[in-house]
Amino acid sequence: xxxxxxxxxxxxxxxxxxxxxxxxxxxxxxxxxxxxxxxxxxxxxxxxxxxxxxxxxxxxxxxxxxxxxxxxxxxxxxxxxxxxxxxxxxxxxxxxxxxxxxxxxxxxxxxxxxxxxxxxxxxxxxxxxxxxxxxxxxxxxxxxxxxxxxxxxxxxxxxxxxxxxxxxxxxxxxxxxxxxxxxxxxxxxxxxxxxxxxxxxxxxxxxxxxxxxxxxxxxxxxxxxxxxxxxxxxxxxxxxxxxxxxxxxxxxxxxxxxxxxxxxxxxxxxxxxxxxxxxxxxxxxxxxxxxxxxxxxxxxxxxxxxxxxxxxxxxxxxx
Amino acid sequence: xxxxxxxxxxxxxxxxxxxxxxxxxxxxxxxxxxxxxxxxxxxxxxxxxxxxxxxxxxxxxxxxxxxxxxxxxxxxxxxxxxxxxxxxxxxxxxxxxxxxxxxxxxxxxxxxxxxxxxxxxxxxxxxxxxxxxxxxxxxxxxxxxxxxxxxxxxxxxxxxxxxxxxxxxxxxxxxxxxxxxxxxxxxxxxxxxxxxxxxxxxxxxxxxxxxxxxxxxxxxxxxxxxxxxxxxxxxxxxxxxxxxxxxxxxxxxxxxxxxxxxxxxxxxxxxxxxxxxxxxxxxxxxxxxxxxxxxxxxxxxxxxxxxxxxxxxxxxxxxxxxxx
Numbered sequence: 001x002x003x004x005x006x007x008x009x010x011x012x013x014x015x016x017x018x019x020x021x022x023x024x025x026x027x028x029x030x031x032x033x034x035x036x037x038x039x040x041x042x043x044x045x046x047x048x049x050x051x052x053x054x055x056x057x058x059x060x061x062x063x064x065x066x067x068x069x070x071x072x073x074x075x076x077x078x079x080x081x082x083x084x085x086x087x088x089x090x091x092x093x094x095x096x097x098x099x100x101x102x103x104x105x106x107x108x109x110x111x112x113x114x115x116x117x118x119x120x121x122x123x124x125x126x127x128x129x130x131x132x133x134x135x136x137x138x139x140x141x142x143x144x145x146x147x148x149x150x151x152x153x154x155x156x157x158x159x160x161x162x163x164x165x166x167x168x169x170x171x172x173x174x175x176x177x178x179x180x181x182x183x184x185x186x187x188x189x190x191x192x193x194x195x196x197x198x199x200x201x202x203x204x205x206x207x208x209x210x211x212x213x214x215x216x217x218x219x220x221x222x223x224x225x226x227x228x229x230x231x232x233x234x235x236x237x238x239x240x241x242x243x244x245x246x247x248x249x250x251x252x253x254x255x256x257x258x259x260x261x262x263x264x265x266x267x268x269x270x271x272x273x274x275x276x277x278x279x280x281x282x283x284x285x286x287x288x289x290x291x292x293x294x295x296x297x298x299x300x301x302x303x304x305x306x307x308x309x310x311x312x313x314x315x316x317x318x319x
Numbered sequence: 320x321x322x323x324x325x326x327x328x329x330x331x332x333x334x335x336x337x338x339x340x341x342x343x344x345x346x347x348x349x350x351x352x353x354x355x356x357x358x359x360x361x362x363x364x365x366x367x368x369x370x371x372x373x374x375x376x377x378x379x380x381x382x383x384x385x386x387x388x389x390x391x392x393x394x395x396x397x398x399x400x401x402x403x404x405x406x407x408x409x410x411x412x413x414x415x416x417x418x419x420x421x422x423x424x425x426x427x428x429x430x431x432x433x434x435x436x437x438x439x440x441x442x443x444x445x446x447x448x449x450x451x452x453x454x455x456x457x458x459x460x461x462x463x464x465x466x467x468x469x470x471x472x473x474x475x476x477x478x479x480x481x482x483x484x485x486x487x488x489x490x491x492x493x494x495x496x497x498x499x500x501x502x503x504x505x506x507x508x509x510x511x512x513x514x515x516x517x518x519x520x521x522x523x524x525x526x527x528x529x530x531x532x533x534x535x536x537x538x539x540x541x542x543x544x545x546x547x548x549x550x551x552x553x554x555x556x557x558x559x560x561x562x563x564x565x566x567x568x569x570x571x572x573x574x575x576x577x578x579x580x581x582x583x584x585x586x587x588x589x590x591x592x593x594x595x596x597x598x599x600x601x602x603x604x605x606x607x608x609x610x611x612x613x614x615x616x617x618x619x620x621x622x623x624x625x626x627x628x629x630x631x632x633x634x635x636x637x638x639x640x641x642x643x
Contacts, residue, residue, distance in 0.1 A: 097423045118411060159382065
């Protein structure tokens with residue numbers, strides 16, 4: 001797959017960091033130490049980490065709330081993430097928005113908003129800019145299966161297709177849109193069946209196999225970068241927790257979750273690394289580093305100031 | 320100074336801004352080969368090329384979203400709604416994505432959405448609407464509504480150069496009916512500044528868009544009776560020129576607010592509340608509003624004429640105010 005040992009360990013680091021941060025945030029939520037919603041992508045980390053690792057630094061991403069991994073790969077720090085969750089002034093939105101609703105254009109991340117699929121036309125617009133300026137970058141828009149029912153999905157894919165924009169679409173098909181299963185979301189078996197209608201290549205891959213995600217993204221990015229237009233990548237996966245942490249997901253059949261627990265993307269990748277002869281100490285060292293970073297991040301966030309009430313009206317407009 | 324139409328003023332503003340700033344580009348439906356439903360962008364494709372004059376699929380949310388993405392990347396997109404009525408199809412992108420972005424992330428979204436709005440062309444419920452109040456109510460958007468060619472050109476240039484999302488409401492009736500002098504050299508009309516279109520001492524008439532000309536006609540009639548009306552043209556609906564409004568009210572003590580949009584929660588309600596709160600001691604009469612009724616815009620001329628405020632209806636209201 002053209003990935004060297006260093007890249008493999010980089011994958012592992014970001015997978016572990018993503019899972020670790022989200023597990024920590026879940027605990028904080030349970031302890032009542034964070035307010036508002038708590039959205040994680042447990043079981044879907046390979047999609048955001050694998051795809052983001054396949055992009056170039058100048059490429060822009062429009063991630064979703066299941067894409068912490070992509071944010072981290074693009075340079076968001078654990079400290080910023082924790083400060084955001086705790087509503088601190090040191091977070092990327094300075095307390096104006098919560099959880100994973102943030103972005104940072106200096107790191108080429110377009111901020112996520114709650115209405116699903118809204119980021120798709122916006123990512124297409126970033127790609128349009130690259131095409132107009134003849135820059136070598138591409139845009140990557142992330143979405144879930146539920147988002148593919150919204151108009152912005154169809155409008156965005158179509159616009160990207162007719163203008164042949166350098167954008168790729170990365171779909172987490174995690175089988176549930178909040179409580180509604182795929183079968184009530186669409187009457188075709190794959191999200192890619194919908195995307196096919198727009199006339200560009202579609203791929204269906206195992207979203208729990210980070211190497212497959214990386215490879216598919218590399219190929220799609222190369223096609224987009226060479227003027228070949230968009231690709232749609234449907235990553236089959238499973239949402240292993242509720243829509244958010246307030247949701248126990250009791251509507252999801254237990255057997256389904258059990259089946260997918262056996263396909264955990266991080267465990268799967270660890271097995272691969274061992275097969276490749278990566279020493280256990282290397283993985284343990286990463287584990288230790290990640291744990292330390294998470295605790296430092298939490299400490300940083302908890303010690304950070306909250307925003308001052310006097311700031312409430314600041315910054316509605318750019319000056 | 321040459322006299323040109325409101326439509327020509329908008330065309331010139333777009334042309335000149337595109338000519339001097341390569342970040343400025345246009346996208347919308349039928350704006351390229353066809354030159355736009357109102358022919359504002361006629362000849363633009365030939366001059367600026369298809370990279371900068373983009374005919375989009377019929378998808379307002381899609382192309383407004385794309386305009387936002389381009390704005391975030393440092394471009395200066397100007398998106399055209401074919402009719403302001405269709406802007407509702409892009410509502411989510413405008414109020415959730417564009418409007419909130421700077422407050423959340425501190426990153427500018429320099430975007431203009433041109434919205435041809437307003438009635439009197441007998442175009443019915445889907446080609447006549449005045450949507451400005453929806454956007455005034457959404458923090459993070461600026462809303463502009465010029466009444467004259469001079470203001471249209473200067474305000475559109477200012478909107479394109481602004482770092483924020485601007486909803487630029489162009490009155491369709493004025494496109495070919497409003498004519499005026501416009502300087503040949505480059506100028507802007509700053510956003511957020513009203514304009515006293517006529518000075519007076521007895522009653523303040525607050526209007527914008529096509530209601531300004533109606534208000535001026537009404538003011539002339541009142542003047543013949545010895546009542547001098549001061550006409551405040553808002554020009555920008557958000558941010559409002561509150562100091563200008565209050566100064567005029569302090570001078571006259573009587574106010575009539577006229578708009579073509581429906582009354583309920585329209586901008587007239589906001590202005591009336593500001594005056595009641597800030598200038599109550601100066602008032603000699605109730606703050607009055609003359610607006611469209613709370614109905615969709617009807618098609619047939621007798622109905623549409625009944626729906627729209629005009630000079631005669633303004634005169635009737637001014638008489639009532641004068642009686643206090």
